Amino acid sequence: MRMLDCSYRVRDLEKSMKKSKWLPIALCALLAVACGNETPGEDNNGTTQSNNGTTGGKKKPPVSTVDTDMDGLTDVEEAELGSDPNNPDTDGDGLNDGLEVEIGTDPTKADTDGDGRDDKQEIDQNTDPTVADELCDTIEGKASAVKKPVDIIIVVDNSGSMTGEAAAIRTNLNGSLGTILDQSGIDYRVIMVARYGNSGTSICIAPPLGQSDCTAGSPGKNAKYAHCNKSIASRNALSKLEDTYSEGCEEPWGLNLRPEAFKSFLAITDDNERMEAQSFDDFLMTHPEQFGTVAQRNYTFHSIVGLAENTPATAPWPASSPFVDGRCMPGSVNNGSVYQDLSILTGGLRFPICKNDNFDKIFEALAADVIARSAIPCSYASEAEDVDLSKAIATYTPGDGGAVVRFPFVQDEASCTASGGYYVLEDAITLCPSSCEIVDADEAGEVKFEVGCGDKCGNGVIDFGENCDDGNTQSYDGCSQECIIELG
Secondary structure (H helix, E strand, O other), X not given: OOOOOOOOOHHHHHHHHHHOOOOOHHHHHHHHHHHOOOOOOEOOOOEEEOOOXXXXXXXXXXXXHOOOOXXXXXXXXXXXXXXXXXXXXXXXXXXXXXXXXXXXXXXXXXXXXXXXXXXXXXXXXXXXXXXXXXXXXXXXXXXXXXXXXXXXXXXXXXXXXXXXXXHHHHHHHHHHXXXXXXXXXXXXXXXXXXXXXXXXXXXXXXXXXXXXXXXXOOOOOEOOEEEEEOOOOOOOHHHHHHHOOOOOOOOOHHHHOOOOOEEEEEEEOOOOOOOOHHHHHHHHHOOHHHHEOOOOEOEEEEEEEOEOOOOOOOOXXXXXXXXXXXXXXXXXXXXXXXXXXXHHHHOOOEEEOOOHHHHHHHHHXXXXXXXXHHEXXXXXXXXXXXXXXXXXXEEEEOOOOOOOEEEOEOOOHHHOOOOOOEEEEOOEEEEOHHHHXXXXXXXXXXXXXXXXXXXXXXXXXXXXXXXXXXXXXXXXXXXXXXXXXXXX
């Protein structure tokens, strides 16, 4: 008995394709394989059927109908096309040879139109595999890596023992921190929380970073600098940060933060803090839109406190180093244990405050850390308009001259596998972790993304993969926002 009516063969799918988006490739392949060599009057095992439905003896099919690999093309047709009669997918692009003939692609070429994207990839993304896609942009090299904005919150102890440190801050913040950050090209903002003034233990940051010339009665504000004018005592810096987050000074520091920015704190004091480190972290976690979550914090906490020096004395203690019990002398009151705890918790750096004549080196190290943290690993942006990043041709050329590697597109990070690929996140191309690891480890290697143009739906022309195009991307007018005919 015939188990499948193969009168509806692969060739008959064309009418259905014209009425809807691309049918799943698996369905087409299934029909081709299921029907195989079958011809009218013959069942799936080659047994001849009589007019009354009885089964006669076995017979060998004519040579012209033999389809060895059951791809919907006879061996004779495959010989004419140059495809492999023993391989249903000669070019290895994921499309059955018979289906390729039906849709007009070349079964011997994985990329029929030579635009760098395989035929199946084009069908999956509703682009025409027979017409080379228009290239709208090319992104090359690691220099194009996306840089995340950074907000830097600096809180300074204004107690009487901080005169030398306050002078070092006023002297070095512009040159050693501001200049380096400007040269890096990152989008940064410094928010100072300290008593405003230009003498003693007060803080005023002059232009170009600051707004005030330090003779005015208030610090002022610009796009890169804001100042919460609040006096900070020896042991209440964290408490004052909590108090002035949204009120308590003319420019509450929390209201000057940007949700999209990474947050980098810096506490400068020769003493300790009454509040526990965990309590301050708990406070920040009540604002996940700014500081992230416990699982993935969006901030780091650096400290210039009274802990003992590293070797050399100007070198920071990294978060990987254990808690430092000793304190530097002279110039410290306490080793700043609470601040150390926060730095270790969040991956921050710890510096000895006693070396205030070397604040320039400290600020340079902090600037380098800020720049490093601003880079989103293996993420690349396009400056072109109307592009479809999901249609990029992503390639990596090893620095040692090895074979070029091509990264496939995946829907999101959760879809990444050990074989790698790329996905689109926040209008940027981002490599999967395994691909990123390879690229990041190769300083001489290069990545290249040839980016396809955006969706043509709405241009008034029925392009490949569209059922209609009425010149707009609105639904409920007979043609949907995805250019599919609406019924009813």
